[in-house]
Amino acid sequence: MTTDGVAAKRADARRNVELVLDAATTLLATDPRVSLNEIAKAAGVGRVTLYGHFPSRAALVEAVSLRVITSTDQALSTVDLAGDPRDAMARLLEATWQLTRRFGAVVIAADDVLTPEQMRRVHEGPARRMHALVQRGRDEGVFRRDMPVRWQLATIQAVLHGASAAVHRGDVTAVDATRLVRDTVLAALAVTS
Structure with missing residues (x-):
């Protein structure tokens, strides 16, 4: 096979991977069990092509999750985190929720098939931003310091994931979830007397 033939095959493979990831992202965002x-x-x-690039459902869900998180992380990098940490947290939570809502069922699919280590890996980028803001709020005395930061971050993640699942089940509307996520997290972080 010529060098051009190999390059064309590689280009076809890259195109197929993108097609599969595009389709999986779209479908998993609305149906985690697709x-x-x-x-x-x-x-x-074909299935053979899909399995040639993603040998298991977990591998495909992990790739989609990483793709969604990368996109989410880029979008969240534009959120203004200046000023009072509580206000900054409210802005970050609202932006995070809008992205979680958009890709909510991907989160459910990921929870179903990824290991805790894989889940930690796909959340690393957004978690760094949230960690820095929580730490700043603690340093400024407006967020609780009587519990570990990692617990606070895990709580925030659990609230977001729980809201996604609740919206998917129809327990709350996506619009109501925006307020519920923000208010729940801010209450959990608030300094108590």
């Missing part, structure tokens, strides 16, 4: 067959069909590729 089948790999449905994803392959939506991507316009």
Whole structure:
């Protein structure tokens, strides 16, 4: 095979990976239990091609999760975190929730198939931003210091994931969840007398 033939094959493979990731992101964002067959069909590729690039559902969900988190992290980098940490946290939570809402079912799919270590890895970027803001709030005396920062971050993540699941189940509306996420987290972080 010529060098051009190898390059064309590689380009086709990259295109197929993108098609699968695009289809999986779209479908998993609305249905965390969507089948790999449905994803392959939506991507316009065969199951063999899908499995050639993603040997398991977990591998595909992890790739989609990393893609979504990267996109989310880029979007969150534009949130103004200056000023009072409580106000900054409210802005960050609202922006985070809007992205979580958009990709909410991906979170549910990830919870179903990824290990705790994989989940930690896909959340590293956004967690750094949240960690810095929580630490600043603690340093300025407006966020609680009587519990570990890691616990506070885990609580924030759990509230966001719980809201996503609640919206997906129909327990609350996505609009109500914005307020509930913000108010729940800010109450959990608030200094108590």
